[in-house]
Amino acid sequence: KLPPPTVKRLSLYLRAFEGLDHRGVTHISSKGLSEILEIPDTQIRKGLSFIGKTGRRGKGYPVRDLIQRIREILGLKSYIPIILVGVGNLGTALLASKLMKQRGFRIVGAFDVDVSKIGKKFCDVRIQDDSKIPEFVKEYGIKLAILTTPGEAAQHTAEILVSAGISGILNFTPENLSVPPYVKVHNVDFTIEMEFLNYLVNSEDLE
Amino acid sequence: KLPPPTVKRLSLYLRAFEGLDHRGVTHISSKGLSEILEIPDTQIRKGLSFIGKTGRRGKGYPVRDLIQRIREILGLKSYIPIILVGVGNLGTALLASKLMKQRGFRIVGAFDVDVSKIGKKFCDVRIQDDSKIPEFVKEYGIKLAILTTPGEAAQHTAEILVSAGISGILNFTPENLSVPPYVKVHNVDFTIEMEFLNYLVNSEDLE
Numbered sequence: 208k209l210p211p212p213t214v215k216r217l218s219l220y221l222r223a224f225e226g227l228d229h230r231g232v233t234h235i236s237s238k239g240l241s242e243i244l245e246i247p248d249t250q251i252r253k254g255l256s257f258i259g260k261t262g263r264r265g266k267g268y269p270v271r272d273l274i275q276r277i278r279e280i281l282g283l284k285s286y287i288p289i290i291l292v293g294v295g296n297l298g299t300a301l302l303a304s305k306l307m308k309q310r311g312f313r314i315v316g317a318f319d320v321d322v323s324k325i326g327k328k329f330c331d332v333r334i335q336d337d338s339k340i341p342e343f344v345k346e347y348g349i350k351l352a353i354l355t356t357p358g359e360a361a362q363h364t365a366e367i368l369v370s371a372g373i374s375g376i377l378n379f380t381p382e383n384l385s386v387p388p389y390v391k392v393h394n395v396d397f398t399i400e401m402e403f404l405n406y407l408v409n410s411e412d413l414e
Numbered sequence: 415k416l417p418p419p420t421v422k423r424l425s426l427y428l429r430a431f432e433g434l435d436h437r438g439v440t441h442i443s444s445k446g447l448s449e450i451l452e453i454p455d456t457q458i459r460k461g462l463s464f465i466g467k468t469g470r471r472g473k474g475y476p477v478r479d480l481i482q483r484i485r486e487i488l489g490l491k492s493y494i495p496i497i498l499v500g501v502g503n504l505g506t507a508l509l510a511s512k513l514m515k516q517r518g519f520r521i522v523g524a525f526d527v528d529v530s531k532i533g534k535k536f537c538d539v540r541i542q543d544d545s546k547i548p549e550f551v552k553e554y555g556i557k558l559a560i561l562t563t564p565g566e567a568a569q570h571t572a573e574i575l576v577s578a579g580i581s582g583i584l585n586f587t588p589e590n591l592s593v594p595p596y597v598k599v600h601n602v603d604f605t606i607e608m609e610f611l612n613y614l615v616n617s618e619d620l621e
């Protein structure tokens with residue numbers, strides 16, 4: 208299994224390769240990739256050899272080949288149906304985001320407990336009550352869920368998702384979820400990104 | 415300068431140490447930390463020796479000492495005033511988030527162009543028009559800004575922030591911002607986190 212930074216870097220390489228493919232570029236050197244991603248040339252070559260790819264002398268890496276290989280490793284398909292629970296400010300922003308759709312993740316179901324929201328349609332998705340989660344997950348074979356409820360509802364909702372058959376939860380709440388070992392939880396915390404930005408700005412000041 | 419994964423890992427170590435300090439724990443072994451963070455023991459010891467810290471035999475790492483050292487490296491203070499531009503769904507969720515406040519980042523100014531929002535107060539912050547950004551940034555010495563406008567407004571708004579004196583932008587928009595080299599931009603993209611979760615779930619299925 209690859210370490211998290213490597214997996215996330217592969218996601219970034221994939222975006223770069225897709226951008227090149229979109230512009231009709233068939234091969235790219237590690238130096239060219241290095242300029243696009245602002246990652247050192249050596250690190251790029253190391254990362255790509257890690258997944259069994261080496262550039263062809265004088266030609267570089269074959270773009271479409273790399274796209275296919277990376278998508279394979281990340282388990283990406285052109286259509287991965289997911290659900291979202293907690294249609295508040297954050298949930299709504301994620302529902303509306305085209306970025307996820309472009310990556311193949313389609314939010315096909317959204318759930319809440321607020322009666323003023325249930326039954327309303329948003330971005331082609333009708334909001335349903337949490338009680339509908341088990342039948343929906345079973346019917347559509349959903350494996351992944353986004354959790355954007357308030358912290359106090361997080362554990363309880365996670366348990367509904369787990370017993371419904373969800374295998375992976377993208378957790379935006381501040382709660383550390385308690386789930387069986389076969390369920391993967393990935394916590395998202397923007398403050399880590401804010402601390403990283405703060406570090407960049409501070410270390411610039413110190414130079 | 416430390417590589418990004420190392421900086422982000424330091425943020426995670428910091429949270430673990432603060433949690434221990436909160437519970438009155440004065441020392442922790444790398445093994446104990448390894449269990450809390452679910453990161454291998456060896457990686458923890460390597461990461462902490464990187465910042466000049468080694469555990470005391472039989473006692474482990476001194477918690478408060480490490481908290482101070484990591485905060486120093488990350489440039490964290492108990493009060494870092496920041497501003498947010500684009501008070502929509504995502505902006506509102508960030509404004510309301512207690513997590514950032516706990517980390518010392520206080521959103522003290524919020525800006526939008528929607529006349530129905532300007533003048534309204536939200537989470538102790540009064541929303542102002544973008545034209546007020548330069549004077550506000552100057553008056554309060556703001557260095558960091560969160561950008562949560564639609565993609566089409568992103569570059570234009572970034573330029574306002576840069577000329578106002580902002581040194582770092584946490585960019586949530588899908589646009590790649592064009593800024594002078596002394597301005598740091600950190601792009602946040604949840605789809606990278608979604609792809610990582612998808613990878614975890616898929617590689618579990620393959621086992």
Ligand SMILES: NC(=O)c1ccc[n+]([C@@H]2O[C@H](COP(=O)([O-])OP(=O)(O)OC[C@H]3O[C@@H](n4cnc5c(N)ncnc54)[C@H](O)[C@@H]3O)[C@@H](O)[C@H]2O)c1
Pocket residue numbers: 292293294295296297298318319320321324337355356357358360364378379380381395396397398506507508510511512513
């Ligand atoms: N990851 C981060 O860095 C970050 C940033 C901001 C907010 N957050 C977190 O994201 C979550 C959502 O934030 P928000 O600002 O959108 O909150 P919000 O209050 O606007 O939205 C919460 C939504 O969840 C619904 N809800 C409540 N209980 C529910 C349940 N049992 N089942 C389904 N839905 C339920 C509410 O009706 C509401 O629609 C919070 O936990 C917040 O702390 C995280």
Ligand SMILES: NC(=O)c1ccc[n+]([C@@H]2O[C@H](COP(=O)([O-])OP(=O)(O)OC[C@H]3O[C@@H](n4cnc5c(N)ncnc54)[C@H](O)[C@@H]3O)[C@@H](O)[C@H]2O)c1
Pocket residue numbers: 299300301303304305306499500501502503504505525526527528531544562563564565567571585586587588602603604605
């Ligand atoms: N990083 C991610 O993974 C992710 C996820 C979801 C959304 N997003 C992005 O976050 C951004 C906000 O999303 P949202 O759903 O909150 O959108 P939204 O439409 O709800 O909010 C946008 C806000 O920006 C304001 N605005 C427009 N032009 C402005 C300007 N020139 N100056 C200041 N404010 C301005 C609008 O009036 C509105 O209040 C979008 O760019 C979206 O693509 C990113």
